[in-house]
Amino acid sequence: MSQLKPLLLVENLGISTVQDPRTLINDVTFEIHAGEAVGVVGESGSGKTLTSLSILGLLPRGVAVTAGSVNYNGMNLTTASPQQIRELRGSAISMVYQDPMTALNPVMKIGKQLLEVIESHEKLDANSDQRVRDALKEVGIPDVARAMQSYPHEFSGGMRQRVMIAMALLLSPKLLIADEPTTALDVTIQQQILSLVAEQRQKRNMSMLWITHDLGVVANLVDRLIVMYAGRIVESGTVKEIFTNPQHPYTAGLLSSLPTTADKSRKRLTSIAGVPQKPWLVGQSCAFAPRCFKVQPECRTQIPHLVGNLEKSVACFHPMGAL
Amino acid sequence: MRRKDKIVKGGLHYYLQSTSGIIGAILLLFMVVASLCAAFGWLPHNPLDQNVDEVLKGPSGKYWFGTDQFGRDIFSRTFDGMRRSLTISIVAVSIATLVGVTLGILGGYLGKWFDLLITRLSDAVFAFPAILLALAIVSSLGNSWVDTALSIAIVYTPIFIRVARGPVLTAKEMDYIKVSRILGYSSPRILIKHILPNVTAPIVVQIALSLSWAILTESGLSFLGLGTQPPDASLGLMVADAQSLAAFAWWTLAFPSLFITIVVVGLNLVGDGLRDAMDPARRNS
Numbered sequence: 001m002s003q004l005k006p007l008l009l010v011e012n013l014g015i016s017t018v019q020d021p022r023t024l025i026n027d028v029t030f031e032i033h034a035g036e037a038v039g040v041v042g043e044s045g046s047g048k049t050l051t052s053l054s055i056l057g058l059l060p061r062g063v064a065v066t067a068g069s070v071n072y073n074g075m076n077l078t079t080a081s082p083q084q085i086r087e088l089r090g091s092a093i094s095m096v097y098q099d100p101m102t103a104l105n106p107v108m109k110i111g112k113q114l115l116e117v118i119e120s121h122e123k124l125d126a127n128s129d130q131r132v133r134d135a136l137k138e139v140g141i142p143d144v145a146r147a148m149q150s151y152p153h154e155f156s157g158g159m160r161q162r163v164m165i166a167m168a169l170l171l172s173p174k175l176l177i178a179d180e181p182t183t184a185l186d187v188t189i190q191q192q193i194l195s196l197v198a199e200q201r202q203k204r205n206m207s208m209l210w211i212t213h214d215l216g217v218v219a220n221l222v223d224r225l226i227v228m229y230a231g232r233i234v235e236s237g238t239v240k241e242i243f244t245n246p247q248h249p250y251t252a253g254l255l256s257s258l259p260t261t262a263d264k265s266r267k268r269l270t271s272i273a274g275v276p277q278k279p280w281l282v283g284q285s286c287a288f289a290p291r292c293f294k295v296q297p298e299c300r301t302q303i304p305h306l307v308g309n310l311e312k313s314v315a316c317f318h319p320m321g322a323l
Numbered sequence: 324m325r326r327k328d329k330i331v332k333g334g335l336h337y338y339l340q341s342t343s344g345i346i347g348a349i350l351l352l353f354m355v356v357a358s359l360c361a362a363f364g365w366l367p368h369n370p371l372d373q374n375v376d377e378v379l380k381g382p383s384g385k386y387w388f389g390t391d392q393f394g395r396d397i398f399s400r401t402f403d404g405m406r407r408s409l410t411i412s413i414v415a416v417s418i419a420t421l422v423g424v425t426l427g428i429l430g431g432y433l434g435k436w437f438d439l440l441i442t443r444l445s446d447a448v449f450a451f452p453a454i455l456l457a458l459a460i461v462s463s464l465g466n467s468w469v470d471t472a473l474s475i476a477i478v479y480t481p482i483f484i485r486v487a488r489g490p491v492l493t494a495k496e497m498d499y500i501k502v503s504r505i506l507g508y509s510s511p512r513i514l515i516k517h518i519l520p521n522v523t524a525p526i527v528v529q530i531a532l533s534l535s536w537a538i539l540t541e542s543g544l545s546f547l548g549l550g551t552q553p554p555d556a557s558l559g560l561m562v563a564d565a566q567s568l569a570a571f572a573w574w575t576l577a578f579p580s581l582f583i584t585i586v587v588v589g590l591n592l593v594g595d596g597l598r599d600a601m602d603p604a605r606r607n608s
Contacts, residue, residue: 058504090507097505102498107520116516120508167506 006031007073007207008055008175014067015050015059022280024063025050025231029306032175037201037208039218039239041254042228043276048211051228052177054078055209056093057085072175091121094173096181096197100161104152110136110163111148117170135166139196158189162196169200175207182217194221215258219243224310227251230287231279237312247312247319249292286317294318337600344596350589358406361399368396370403370556379572389574391564401578404556405586411468411550412537415475420530422476423483428522430484431491432514442488445481453478453536454543461549471550475537486529490522497521524601531594535587542583558583 008031015025025047032038040048053059055070057077070077072093077085097103105113114132118124136144139162152160161181168176178197182190198221201208212218218225219239226236227248235248246252253272274291286292289299298317306315338344360366367387374394382389388397430438448456460474494500495518503513542559544550551557553564561579569576 056505058501086507086509088507089505095505097498097502099498103502105499105503105517105521108517116503116508116512117506120506120512164502167502 004033005074007034007036008032008209009071010051010055010068011071012068013051013054013065013070015047015054015063016066016280018062018064021066022278023231024279025054026279027305028068028228028231028233030226030233030236031310032207032209034174034207035205036224037210037222039210039212039222039225040228041212041215041218041225043213045230045276045278046228047231047279048228049179052095052179052209052211055177056089056095057082058089087121090117090168090173091171092173093175093177094168094171095177095179096161096164096168098180099184100157100164100181101184103164104160106152108151109148110150110152110155113163114148114167114170117167121171131170135170136163138200139163139166139169140192141166157185158192161185161189161193165193165196165200169204172204173206175209176201177209177211179211180213183212183214190217197221215254227254230277230282232287233306233313233315234288235314235316236306237308237310237314241312245312247314247321248288248316249294249318249320250288252320286315294320338596341596341599343592344600347589347592347594347596350585351593354405354409354586354589357402358409361402361406366396366399366402368399370395370399371554372396379568379575381572382574388578389572391561391572391575392568397561397574397578400556400561401558401582404551404558404561404579405582407468407551407555408538408541408558409586411472411475411541412534414469414472415537415541416479416530416533418472418476419479419483419533420526423480424487424526426480427484427487428491428514428519431488432495432510432518438488441484445484448478448481454540457540457544458547458549461544466549466552468551471541471544474544475540478540479533479537482533483526483529486525487522490525491518494518494521524598527601528594528598531590531597535590538583538586538590558586 010028010030013025013028014023016023028047028051030038040051042048050059050063054065055072055077057080059065065078068078072088075084077088104110108116111132114135115124115128118128118131132148133144136147141147141159141162152163155163164181181197182193185193194217197208200206208222210218210222222239224236224238225242227234227242227250229250235242235246235251242251243255246255250272253270256270257272259269272291277287277290279287284301284303286299286302286304289295292299296318302317304315304317306313308314339348372395374390377386377390377394379392380386380390380394386396386398388401391397391400426441430441457474457478460477461471464470464474500513500517503517508517538558541550541557542562545557545559546563548563551560553560558579562576562583565572565576565579
């Protein structure tokens with residue numbers, strides 16, 4: 001891939017609770033280059049949301065980065081001052097929130113909410129109103145003048161998510177983080193939002209980190225995929241590689257549990273036996289070992305590390321091998 | 324087009340859509356006008372003038388609400404008493420709101436030791452019955468109306484701390500506040516422009532309700548002989564004086580009591596109306 005310095009470089013990131021230390025994320029390393037879209041896939045509790053929050057410096061109270069670093073454009077965000085990170089948030093790095101129904105201030109008009117984004121990073125000027133109008137128009141809001149005078153409760157979920165996207169894109173961020181922004185929406189609206197984001201990303205040559213538990217959603221949206229399990233990256237690579245040639249048994253299991261329209265056999269969907277491990281209970285072993293059908297003795301005594309390159313890496317002693 | 328009209332008309336328009344709001348507003352208007360009349364001395368008689376020839380006369384064309392045991396005009400005294408009671412309540416509630424809301428919002432937002440300190444302090448104040456604490460404070464401060472207002476303010480401040488702090492705790496965890504942080508808004512901006520407007524509704528309602536309670540507290544203090552001192556008139560003092568007369572001169576008790584009721588009910592209705600008008604989601608229904 002590109003030899004340029006990555007826009008975002010996360011190195012050996014570890015996150016754990018402050019009191020009664022429990023590891024939540026361990027040794028997470030990945031990079032996002034300019035204009036590249038990366039998807040993070042994992043079950044609930046696999047640490048995908050914490051990873052994204054650590055990039056924004058907004059880890060919940062009682063949780064802290066304990067190892068590694070997050071570098072944005074050469075700046076170490078784990079050591080930067082809160083003020084420095086705040087200036088990046090919303091302008092250089094922005095995020096679309098999961099649930100559009102509750103993510104807008106209920107007592108502030110839409111237009112005012114967008115102006116807030118500008119005002120908190122720049123001075124408002126005569127142009128600001130027009131910028132807000134353009135931003136709303138760009139995400140497909142009809143009757144922009146009226147929308148600006150409306151309160152959030154007058155909008156549907158899909159429309160609110162469009163407004164959220166307009167807010168996130170208003171200051172032309174270089175990196176957009178999206179934390180399952182379509183989970184709360186109807187399937188048809190989901191598709192509209194996905195194509196809207198894809199279109200905007202293309203147009204702005206923006207980097208993107210898309211967090212989801214749904215492999216089907218990200219397949220057409222991102223260039224590379226990261227698969228997380230119990231606070232670690234188990235596999236990463238290009239979408240094509242992951243989908244056609246999964247190496248980690250977990251990834252293979254995830255893919256085989258996806259329903260396809262091609263399969264008309266009406267078989268039950270395959271599922272992975274067992275439940276995900278809590279990251280802090282894993283210890284010196286592969287976290288997936290208890291559920292793995294290829295498990296060997298060393299899987300239970302050693303931690304497999306991520307080995308490979310940008311196109312393909314896997315953390316497994318006994319990968320699936322070529323199909 | 325109709326939509327646009329609605330937007331231009333703004334808050335007052337929504338307020339006047341609720342029946343209780345309209346009635347409350349009419350009563351409030353009456354109180355303000357009556358108090359202004361009293362303040363400018365536009366009353367049929369001087370509230371302090373005694374007349375031994377006309378003691379305990381019933382309502383008549385000359386004395387609309389009758390006279391008391393010193394021959395003073397009850398109509399003029401009621402209006403003047405209401406003015407005094409309202410002034411004390413408004414000053415007391417203003418102080419309590421300003422101090423209580425500031426402390427409550429800061430406590431809720433900052434948390435940690437600061438929050439612990441102010442919640443414990445307000446618990447300590449809450450441990451005493453309001454009237455008892457007000458009694459203790461006013462008897463150590465003095466009997467001027469400023470002292471009375473101050474003692475009521477001290478007693479009411481913790482109520483505002485609680486009313487402001489609770490919603491801030493809730494609002495702080497709301498998604499839209501998280502989004503405000505994600506989009507890089509500064510803490511003062513989040514606090515003033517995003518949290519405060521979302522907690523104003525309960526605070527405004529609390530102000531209206533506290534005003535009516537403060538009227539009652541002031542009446543209570545005057546009734547007990549602290550607060551307003553004779554010969555000045557106060558609604559509570561008039562009720563206290565009328566106690567022994569009510570059996571044969573009902574007007575001495577009825578009119579001051581009626582005015583206490585009007586003030587308390589009126590302010591409560593205003594509170595209800597404001598609550599409905601300040602919720603954008605409730606408005607359109």
